[in-house]
Amino acid sequence: xxxxxxxxxxxxxxxxxxxxxxxxxxxxxxxxxxxxxxxxxxxxxxxxxxxxxxxxxxxxxxxxxxxxxxxxxxxxxxxxxxxxxxxxxxxxxxxxxxxxxxxxxxxxxxxxxxxxxxxxxxxxxxxxxxxxxxxxxxxxxxxxxxxxxxxxxxxxxxxxxxxxxxxxxxxxxxxxxxxxxxxxxxxxxxxxxxxxxxxxxxxxxxxxxxxxxxxxxxxxxxxxxxxxxxxxxxxxxxxxxxxxxxxxxxxxxxxxxxxxxxxxxxxxxxxxxxxxxxxxxxxxxxxxxxxxxxxxxxxxxxxxxxxxxxxxxxxxxxxxxxxxxxxxxxxxxxxxxxxxxxxxxxxxxxxxxxxxxxxxxxxxxxxxxxxxxxxxxxxxxxxxxxxxxxxxxxxxxxxxxxxxxxxxxxxxxxxxxxxxxxxxxxxxxxxxxxxxxxxxxxxxxxxxxxxxxxxxxxxxxxxxxxxxxxxxxxxxxxxxxxxxxxxxxxxxxxxxxxxxxxxxxxxxxxxxxxxxxxxxxxxxxxxxxxxxxxxxxxxxxxxxxxxxxxxxxxxxxxxxxxxxxxxxxxxxxxxxxxxxxxxxxxxxxxxxxxxxxxxxxxxxxxxxxxxxxxxxxxxxxxxxxxxxxxxxxxxxxxxxxxxxxxxxxxxxxxxxxxxxxxxxxxxxxxxxxxxxxxxxxxxxxxxxxxxxxxxxxxxxxxxxxxxxxxxxxxxxxxxxxxxxxxxxxxxxxxxxxxxxxxxxxxxxxxxxxxxxxxxxxxxxxxx
Numbered sequence: 020x021x022x023x024x025x026x027x028x029x030x031x032x033x034x035x036x037x038x039x040x041x042x043x044x045x046x047x048x049x050x051x052x053x054x055x056x057x058x059x060x061x062x063x064x065x066x067x068x069x070x071x072x073x074x075x076x077x078x079x080x081x082x083x084x085x086x087x088x089x090x091x092x093x094x095x096x097x098x099x100x101x102x103x104x105x106x107x108x109x110x111x112x113x114x115x116x117x118x119x120x121x122x123x124x125x126x127x128x129x130x131x132x133x134x135x136x137x138x139x140x141x142x143x144x145x146x147x148x149x150x151x152x153x154x155x156x157x158x159x160x161x162x163x164x165x166x167x168x169x170x171x172x173x174x175x176x177x178x179x180x181x182x183x184x185x186x187x188x189x190x191x192x193x194x195x196x197x198x199x200x201x202x203x204x205x206x207x208x209x210x211x212x213x214x215x216x217x218x219x220x221x222x223x224x225x226x227x228x229x230x231x232x233x234x235x236x237x238x239x240x241x242x243x244x245x246x247x248x249x250x251x252x253x254x255x256x257x258x259x260x261x262x263x264x265x266x267x268x269x270x271x272x273x274x275x276x277x278x279x280x281x282x283x284x285x286x287x288x289x290x291x292x293x294x295x296x297x298x299x300x301x302x303x304x305x306x307x308x309x310x311x312x313x314x315x316x317x318x319x320x321x322x323x324x325x326x327x328x329x330x331x332x333x334x335x336x337x338x339x340x341x342x343x344x345x346x347x348x349x350x351x352x353x354x355x356x357x358x359x360x361x362x363x364x365x366x367x368x369x370x371x372x373x374x375x376x377x378x379x380x381x382x383x384x385x386x387x388x389x390x391x392x393x394x395x396x397x398x399x400x401x402x403x404x405x406x407x408x409x410x411x412x413x414x415x416x417x418x419x420x421x422x423x424x425x426x427x428x429x430x431x432x433x434x435x436x437x438x439x440x441x442x443x444x445x446x447x448x449x450x451x452x453x454x455x456x457x458x459x460x461x462x463x464x465x466x467x468x469x470x471x472x473x474x475x476x477x478x479x480x481x482x483x484x485x486x487x488x489x490x491x492x493x494x495x496x497x498x499x500x501x502x503x504x505x506x507x508x509x510x511x512x513x514x515x516x517x518x519x520x521x522x523x524x525x526x527x528x529x530x531x532x533x534x535x536x537x538x539x540x541x542x543x544x545x546x547x548x549x550x551x552x553x554x555x556x557x558x559x560x561x562x563x564x565x566x567x568x569x570x571x572x573x574x575x576x577x578x579x580x581x582x583x584x585x586x587x588x589x590x591x592x593x594x595x596x597x598x599x600x601x602x603x604x605x606x607x608x609x610x611x612x613x614x615x616x617x618x619x620x621x622x623x624x625x626x627x628x629x630x631x632x633x634x635x636x637x638x639x640x641x642x643x644x645x646x647x648x649x650x651x652x653x654x655x656x657x658x659x660x661x662x663x664x665x666x667x668x669x670x671x672x673x674x675x676x677x678x679x680x681x682x683x684x685x686x687x688x689x690x691x692x693x694x695x696x697x698x699x700x701x702x703x704x705x706x707x708x709x710x711x712x713x714x715x716x717x718x719x720x721x722x723x724x725x726x727x728x729x730x731x732x733x734x735x736x737x738x739x740x741x742x743x744x745x746x747x748x749x750x751x752x753x754x755x756x757x758x759x760x761x762x763x764x765x766x767x768x769x770x771x772x773x774x775x776x777x778x779x780x781x782x783x784x785x786x
Contacts, residue, residue: 024051036097037070040090056085070094222684247669255672258679261299268298269333272617272639276325278339279644280308288312291678292325295641297499297617300685302678303328304671315347322352326359335578335636336360336544338644340367358580362542365493365504365642366420368535373423373486375531385475386426388466389433390710392440395463397711401452409443410436418707420645424490425707427483434476440467481518482528485511493642496685500642502616505549505567508536516757543577544637546570551634553611553619557598574637584629591627600626 024044042053044060052061052069061068061080068080074094075082083091209216218224231238241250277293277300292303303325311317326334337352339345341363349361377383393415396402407414413436417428433440443449444464454460466472489507493500512529519525549555550563550571571592579585594602601607607623614622616638624631 035066037066040073041069054083057083074098254676258676262301265296265298265301268296272296273335273636274333275640276334276337277644280340294329297639300682315344318344318348319351331356334359335640336362338362338364360544364644366645369486369490370421370423372532372535382479388472389430392466393710395459405443410439416707430476431480482515485514498615499639501548501640502552502638504642505545506555543570543573547574547637551638552616587629591630594627
């Protein structure tokens with residue numbers, strides 16, 4: 020009979036301790052449980068019967084003769100705890116039902132009792148717990164039954180019924196629905212504690228709420244010392260287990276050390292060190308670099324220490340900012356470690372390109388016109404409500420990771436909502452409002468109906484969207500960017516050339532890109548990533564451009580110090596080029612466009628083992644060191660000169676846990692930071708400030724600024740302005756030698772001299 024049993028997996032939702040001590044089988048569409056110690060099979064009773072069996076408690080089944088005493092003790096404790104909680108819930112439910120009966124009878128006797136009692140509401144039993152255990156249907160049933168009892172005279176004078184008050188319940192403003200009371204309780208806690216309101220967007224928020232609800236009324240929360248003590252200790256251990264999983268992959272994929280610089284309180288400079296691998300990004304440590312930031316030697320020593328902590332054999336590159344002090348520190352680092360590259364942050368480089376685009380006079384003028392629209396809309400409640408009705412809840416504001424990227428992302432959103440904006444300012448609702456008579460309102464209409472404005476917006480979008488796409492690729496958390504950065508930059512220049520056609524027109528924008536690309540971003544690792552990405556490599560017609568081949572050979576020499584392995588890789592390059600063996604299978608050819616480059620090499624690269632190992636390590640790297648949210652723990656707390664050493668270590672562990680939990684949730688959040696986002700929220704003000712605040716006017720001059728009249732934004736007010744897969748459809752041939760080799764216009768040789776390399780430029784709100 021047992022041979023007919025079909026094993027069933029025990030899912031992660033099965034949280035009872037007893038599930039670890041049994042197996043689940045299916046036979047004839049029925050589920051059966053089996054004790055792993057004695058082999059006894061149970062056809063009914065569920066996990067509770069297994070628990071009784073293991074605990075040795077007499078019930079509906081025999082006790083297990085082979086279970087370990089420790090397991091038996093744990094099962095007994097679990098049963099005792101379940102019984103206590105069950106009795107407690109029953110008692111609370113009974114007392115709550117009695118209180119509700121009394122309340123309903125009072126209301127039936129005196130219909131004005133709500134006005135009389137004001138904010139004095141009946142407190143739930145046990146320290147003012149709200150009635151969360153009863154559904155709305157059950158409450159309605161109790162009301163009906165209590166009313167019937169009153170009609171029959173089953174209850175005496177209701178005026179004698181005691182009214183119990185509680186200081187917390189007095190703040191409920193007469194809310195009777197359990198859900199509303201819970202939400203108010205959460206809000207009061209967040210407001211009182213000064214916790215950032217976007218905390219509720221954390222992926223850990225709902226599990227916390229579920230865990231509290233599962234314990235039922237009367238649950239005692241952890242104390243201050245619990246949070247600083249055993250809970251933090253356990254959290255450090257949990258995070259370390261995840262970090263160890265990451266470290267276990269470094270031997271195969273290698274890793275990148277990221278140095279993320281922040282300006283924090285009192286102008287201090289903080290560098291957060293992180294380690295990236297495809298499995299996930301881990302936070303390493305935070306360093307106060309205020310005294311050494313201008314010294315390349317001191318920066319070099321700091322970077323050297325971090326690389327040694329991670330392991331020189333694992334590190335392929337160190338990514339930092341592109342300022343001169345980092346360039347020199349990176350040069351010293353690569354001299355010390357000849358198997359490591361120093362690479363400037365690609366996201367920072369792309370942001371500087373977008374910033375330079377915004378300096379062109381006609382682009383800057385168009386951006387200012389667009390800002391005049393959003394400033395007016397987002398400073399008048401009535402207009403903002405009206406706009407959201409005409410756009411069906413969509414917002415004009417599209418925050419991106421940096422201020423420069425935000426400028427052009429917002430422009431994309433505005434163009435997509437052009438018809439909605441024009442419909443709004445011609446509607447009767449708009450005409451009946453005071454704004455058409457307002458000078459700013461008239462100016463708004465002029466811009467919204469300006470054909471020249473919208474034409475300029477469309478041209479700007481076509482010029483900048485390719486760079487925005489590169490920015491999203493290098494900041495992707497779903498796939499390593501190293502195999503795509505070179506191709507994406509090629510496509511950006513190609514798109515600009517196709518848009519402007521004439522060499523004299525597109526060369527000015529090419530010079531902006533080349534100034535940043537050639538000086539900061541064009542690196543051997545990027546060329547090798549292009550070469551080793553089969554989707555790109557096999558799309559090249561003819562010979563591989565020299566700069567790409569040169570970058571590939573440079574990576575072989577630097578990353579593979581063993582000359583014998585270098586020679587093997589060189590021979591295997593021929594097999595790769597000619598698609599020999601498994602590389603030329605029909606499956607492999609189809610998979611070039613569907614599989615990630617690393618997966619492709621892992622699957623089909625067995626005939627070129629040395630090249631495949633190098634390809635996997637290169638293609639597993641990122642290109643960016645920014646985009647990770649700063650810790651809320653005060654700089655003064657962790658980096659204060661006078662500190663208790665024990666408490667300092669505790670704070671260091673707290674930051675370690677906090678950063679790594681945030682990095683972990685970034686992998687699980689599909690629409691990062693966009694769900695339930697309010698564009699005028701202080702939480703996003705750093706990157707969108709110029710779009711929602713007026714510089715010339717005082718806030719008092721604005722009419723209709725009462726936020727309480729503002730309609731709450733929809734669950735997701737952001738527009739989908741980018742494709743789900745930023746790498747989709749990138750490859751279409753690479754035959755433009757002008758893009759590969761560059762071109763100069765004799766009449767515009769001073770373009771680079773006009774571009775100031777402000778390596779310390781603003782990346783948004785990082786203070």
